[in-house]
Amino acid sequence: MPTIAGPSSSPHKHIIAPRKRKLRSDSATEVAATAVSTPIKRISPRRCVVSSPGTPIEEVKEESNRVLEKQFDFLDVKSKWNPRDDDQMKAVKEVLHVSKAPSTIVCREDEQRRVLEFVKGCMEQKKAGSLYICGCPGTGKSLSMEKVRQQAQDWAKQEGLPCLETVSVNCTSLTKTTDIFSKILGESETGKKANGSSSPLQQLQALFSQKQQSSNSKMMLIIADEMDYLITRDRGVLHELFMLTTLPFSRCILIGVANAIDLADRFLPKLKSLNCRPLVVTFRAYSMQQILRILQERLVELPYIAFQSKALELCARKVSAASGDMRKALAVCRSALEIIETEVRGSTDHEPQTSVTEDQVVKLDHMVTALAKTFKSPVVDTIQSLPQHQQIIVCSAAKAFRGSKKDRTVAELNKLYLEICKSSMITPAGITEFTNMCTVLNDQGILKLSQGRDEKLKRVSLRVDEADITFALKEIRFFRNCLL
Numbered sequence: 001m002p003t004i005a006g007p008s009s010s011p012h013k014h015i016i017a018p019r020k021r022k023l024r025s026d027s028a029t030e031v032a033a034t035a036v037s038t039p040i041k042r043i044s045p046r047r048c049v050v051s052s053p054g055t056p057i058e059e060v061k062e063e064s065n066r067v068l069e070k071q072f073d074f075l076d077v078k079s080k081w082n083p084r085d086d087d088q089m090k091a092v093k094e095v096l097h098v099s100k101a102p103s104t105i106v107c108r109e110d111e112q113r114r115v116l117e118f119v120k121g122c123m124e125q126k127k128a129g130s131l132y133i134c135g136c137p138g139t140g141k142s143l144s145m146e147k148v149r150q151q152a153q154d155w156a157k158q159e160g161l162p163c164l165e166t167v168s169v170n171c172t173s174l175t176k177t178t179d180i181f182s183k184i185l186g187e188s189e190t191g192k193k194a195n196g197s198s199s200p201l202q203q204l205q206a207l208f209s210q211k212q213q214s215s216n217s218k219m220m221l222i223i224a225d226e227m228d229y230l231i232t233r234d235r236g237v238l239h240e241l242f243m244l245t246t247l248p249f250s251r252c253i254l255i256g257v258a259n260a261i262d263l264a265d266r267f268l269p270k271l272k273s274l275n276c277r278p279l280v281v282t283f284r285a286y287s288m289q290q291i292l293r294i295l296q297e298r299l300v301e302l303p304y305i306a307f308q309s310k311a312l313e314l315c316a317r318k319v320s321a322a323s324g325d326m327r328k329a330l331a332v333c334r335s336a337l338e339i340i341e342t343e344v345r346g347s348t349d350h351e352p353q354t355s356v357t358e359d360q361v362v363k364l365d366h367m368v369t370a371l372a373k374t375f376k377s378p379v380v381d382t383i384q385s386l387p388q389h390q391q392i393i394v395c396s397a398a399k400a401f402r403g404s405k406k407d408r409t410v411a412e413l414n415k416l417y418l419e420i421c422k423s424s425m426i427t428p429a430g431i432t433e434f435t436n437m438c439t440v441l442n443d444q445g446i447l448k449l450s451q452g453r454d455e456k457l458k459r460v461s462l463r464v465d466e467a468d469i470t471f472a473l474k475e476i477r478f479f480r481n482c483l484l
Ligand SMILES: Nc1ncnc2c1ncn2[C@@H]1O[C@H](COP(=O)(O)OP(=O)(O)OP(=O)(O)O)[C@@H](O)[C@H]1O
Pocket: 097, 098, 099, 100, 101, 102, 104, 105, 106, 107, 108, 135, 136, 137, 138, 139, 140, 141, 142, 143, 144, 258, 259, 294, 326, 327
């Protein structure tokens, strides 16, 4: 476990929020009270927006009234939850599992509508097009795209349009970036008919450059999820992929999904210059009300009540203030369930009949403990939410200060940064942008930059514990090898 950087090692207020640190104290109830009444105001370094984490609970109640009413309407018919019952416990854990696709996807209606309208428009006009979806992790992008894919296929059937061919590719599954083209060829009927003598990209290009004999030819919907993994030094693969939609007889509807928020800035200008202008739909981080509503909507499927509403509110408030990542919210709730599970199991050994009261549900103190376990330290949280290039700098710094060296120059740090970029085939930022990012990290309380005229000769040292950096970055796939 990483250590929590104390005030002396990390004096910056964005990082060391005393209230957050209290989460690790033993006084669970005290923390609960603080956390419910005073949301932590941390400026997210990410460019995605966490909408109004500080909304008063009254408003939240109003917002989620419908779901609450639905839930409490069931109160009479809902049986009492028994956390000792393995089947019941399993059922609650299941509805809160990330792999369980919810029967209704709430809070993403607008985004889904916009994407579906775009696909419908392309299909109606038999016109190719591209759309770029970006948003922070756990904001329902993949979930929503799966729904849109089904809706688009159903709609095509309903309208009597030639059925829509769909190809969903998770780019993390590709061995090399150019495999995306063979994957598209291999998974589509249309692609299978292509001429096998040239490269998969050339075959696709040829396919979309020739007039089709039948006017009824199928449109092809390609969903490229986790598109960040296609980023190469020259972004060639990304460009070629999007350019498929601009070929004269293209029937390709491309949806690229990525969570690198700044990818749009980095690759859209080049595409524009090539006359390809994808529509951009941003999935914003979930707000407290949205997280609460999603949790309630998932739990309402159960015939019993397992969580006290105050406990769910606390989870939603904390997760929205930290990242707005729905995966985290689900993980916290599941962890709270495990806590109550251990509690009742423990009591079974000693007092089999009496210790579990009838209204034993997940309460505020269970949630407080679960939150403390999940949000290990504010430093970890902050590092995990930095933009990728800043994370690479932090990673370089962790490597640079491994061992005894106390500080380094900006130029030395830059050298390590360039090495990581090179080995990961990522285009590095120029030295000016690099020093700017170091200044941002200095302001965040992660690095300490000395004063000086020559930017490159400024001394850099770490303000946070190296273990916190390793802990934070090793949870991110990209950095796993860098930190070896
Ligand atoms: N609106 C929602 N309703 C119900 N569950 C949701 C919702 N949004 C997200 N979830 C839950 O959170 C999980 C993560 O969502 P999803 O995989 O769609 O995130 P993502 O935006 O694609 O994240 P990443 O950028 O990391 O790929 C889903 O598996 C689902 O269980």
